[in-house]
Amino acid sequence: xxxxxxxxxxxxxxxxxxxxxxxxxxxxxxxxxxxxxxxxxxxxxxxxxxxxxxxxxxxxxxxxxxxxxxxxxxxxxxxxxxxxxxxxxxxxxxxxxxxxxxxxxxxxxxxxxxxxxxxxxxxxxxxxxxxxxxxxxxxxxxxxxxxxxxxxxxxxxxxxxxxxxxxxxxxxxxxxxxxxxxxxxxxxxxxxxxxxxxxxxxxxxxxxxxxxxxxxxxxxxxxxxxxxxxxxxxxxxxxxxxxxxxxxxxxxxxxxxxxxxxxxxxxxxxxxxxxxxxxxxxxxxxxxxxxxxxxxxxxxxxxxxxxxxxxxxxxxxxxxxxxxxxxxxxxxxxxx
Numbered sequence: 059x060x061x062x063x064x065x066x067x068x069x070x071x072x073x074x075x076x077x078x079x080x081x082x083x084x085x086x087x088x089x090x091x092x093x094x095x096x097x098x099x100x101x102x103x104x105x106x107x108x109x110x111x112x113x114x115x116x117x118x119x120x121x122x123x124x125x126x127x128x129x130x131x132x133x134x135x136x137x138x139x140x141x142x143x144x145x146x147x148x149x150x151x152x153x154x155x156x157x158x159x160x161x162x163x164x165x166x167x168x169x170x171x172x173x174x175x176x177x178x179x180x181x182x183x184x185x186x187x188x189x190x191x192x193x194x195x196x197x198x199x200x201x202x203x204x205x206x207x208x209x210x211x212x213x214x215x216x217x218x219x220x221x222x223x224x225x226x227x228x229x230x231x232x233x234x235x236x237x238x239x240x241x242x243x244x245x246x247x248x249x250x251x252x253x254x255x256x257x258x259x260x261x262x263x264x265x266x267x268x269x270x271x272x273x274x275x276x277x278x279x280x281x282x283x284x285x286x287x288x289x290x291x292x293x294x295x296x297x298x299x300x301x302x303x304x305x306x307x308x309x310x311x312x313x314x315x316x317x318x319x320x321x322x323x324x325x326x327x328x329x330x331x332x333x334x335x336x337x338x339x340x341x342x343x344x345x346x347x348x349x350x351x352x353x354x355x356x357x358x359x360x361x362x363x364x365x366x367x368x369x370x371x372x373x374x375x376x377x378x379x380x381x382x383x384x385x386x387x388x389x390x391x392x393x394x
Contacts, residue, residue, distance in 0.1 A: 099237045122352075239257050
C-alpha cells in the first residue's frame with residue numbers, strides 16, 4: 059500500500075513538474091514578437107558613433123547594438139541589401155545595383171527574401187516596404203507576395219509616408235525601410251565631409267519620427283525594432299574593404315533584447331535571421347545569417363515615450379522641403 063501511494067505521489071510530482079520542464083527558456087525569444095520593423099540607412103556605417111544622435115541613443119542605448127558590424131566583402135548597396143534581406147552572402151544571391159534596377163523578381167527566383175518566408179508563415183499578414191532607392195522593391199523583394207511597396211524619392215517623403223501609414227491605423231507584421239540621403243551626401247561631397255555628417259544627423263531625426271509613429275500606435279510593446287546599414291563610406295565613396303567602408307550599424311530594441319554590445323563577429327546580414335527568429339519562422343538551411351550571441355534575454359517592460367520634439371521637427375521638415383522645392387522651381391524658371 060505504501061509503495062502504491064509513493065508511486066502515485068511520484069506521478070503527481072512528475073505531472074506538476076512537466077510544464078516547467080518543457081517550458082521555453084526565458085531567454086528564448088523565438089516567435090515572441092508580433093511585429094518586426096527594420097530601418098535601413100544607406101551608407102551610414104559607424105557614423106552614429108561620431109555624430110550627435112539623440113534618437114538612436116534613446117531608442118537603442120538600453121538595448122543591443124554594434125557600430126562596426128561587418129558588411130559583405132564588396133561594400134556596394136545591392137550586394138549588402140541583398141544579403142540583409144535574403145540571409146545569404148553576396149556571391150550566392152548575385153545582386154548588383156544595375157541588375158536590381160533592371161530585373162524584377164518573383165517568388166520563383168532563388169534565394170528568397172525574408173518577405174517570402176513571412177508570407178508563407180502569415181498568409182493574411184500586412185507586409186510593407188518603404189524605399190528611397192526603388193531598386194530594392196523592384197529587384198530584391200519579390201513582386202508576387204502581396205507586399206505593399208512604397209517608393210519615394212527623398213528621405214523626408216519616405217518618412218512622411220511611413221508616418222501617414224501608421225496614422226491610418228496600419229499594423230504590418232514585417233516592415234522594411236531604406237533611407238538614402240546619407241549615401242547621397244557621401245557620393246556628392248565625400249564620406250568625411252560636413253555634409254555627410256549632417257546627413258547622418260538628419261537620418262537620426264527620421265529614425266526618431268518613424269519610431270514615434272510606431273509607438274503612437276501602441277505597437278512597440280510586442281515589436282522588435284531593428285536598425286541596419288549596408289556599408290560605410292570613405293572620402294572617395296565605397297566599394298572597397300577599408301575599415302570605414304566595411305563597418306555597418308546593427309541595433310535592436312525589444313522587450314527581450316539584452317543591454318549589450320553585440321559580438322565582434324556580428325554582420326549586417328544577421329538582420330534577416332534576427333527578424334525570422336523573432337517572428338517564429340524557422341531559419342532556412344541555406345542561410346549564413348545568424349542570431350548574434352547574447353542578443354536576447356529576460357523579458358522586461360518597454361516604455362513607449364514619444365520624442366516631444368518629433369511633431370515640431372516633422373512640421374519643420376515639411377516646411378523646409380516645400381521651401382527647397384520652391385527655390386528649385388524659381389531657379390529653373392530663371393535658367394530658361
